[in-house]
């Protein structure tokens with residue numbers, strides 16, 4: 145194994161360590177049922193201004209959980225008439241990313257493992273559900289499902305993930321300046337806060 149392709153190890157395990165703690169919903173988190181809106185207008189997952197994006201719509205759930213819907217469009221195909229697996233993983237990633245906001249924590253995906261259980265045809269609405277299961281230091285352990293045929297339909301995809309809490313500097317130091325400036329100037333205060341402040 146080369147250094148450029150390090151092996152996964154216990155450090156990247158998706159199983160929380162024994163001394164992990166339960167996630168805590170921030171007192172100012174939006175009430176269950178409240179739409180979360182996009183954290184960034186050009187986000188591939190949730191941004192309304194991203195013509196090639198998923199336009200996923202997420203809502204706060206109970207505790208540290210969210211629900212979301214994503215409609216598979218013809219642009220999302222892999223096999224003829226079926227959603228591309230990477231697109232479905234993106235929908236899971238976006239849903240899992242949005243749930244961290246209920247703790248008012250900024251975090252990025254460290255590891256994401258997806259199970260594909262059923263094919264998902266074009267025009268299907270994928271009903272997503274994500275929740276944080278445990279927190280250990282900066283590591284946030286979470287899980288998500290995507291169902292078809294309705295919110296209580298069969299599970300088509302599922303994922304487990306570890307997100308890593310980061311400071312806002314993560315984006316400022318690594319992102320492109322023109323997009324960072326545009327996001328900071330966003331007149332939508334909630335969206336600007338979700339992108340750049342932990343405790344607005």
Ligand SMILES: CCCCCCCCCCCC(=O)SCCNC(=O)CCNC(=O)[C@H](O)C(C)(C)COP(=O)(O)OP(=O)(O)OC[C@H]1O[C@@H](n2cnc3c(N)ncnc32)[C@H](O)[C@@H]1OP(=O)(O)O
Nearest residue numbers: 155156183237238241252253254255281306308315338339
């Ligand atoms: C503006 C929009 C806002 C809102 C943002 C919302 C965005 C939503 C979009 C969906 C989400 C995405 O796709 S986010 C984009 C995709 N992800 C990324 O680009 C992340 C790229 N990776 C990185 O930048 C880095 O590797 C980090 C930040 C993840 C970790 O680097 P670091 O900060 O130096 O931290 P490090 O010391 O290495 O590790 C800290 C702890 O995390 C553990 N850890 C580190 N990497 C992993 C890993 N892959 N899997 C498991 N665990 C890991 C370590 O073992 C350690 O545990 P211990 O020793 O403490 O026990």
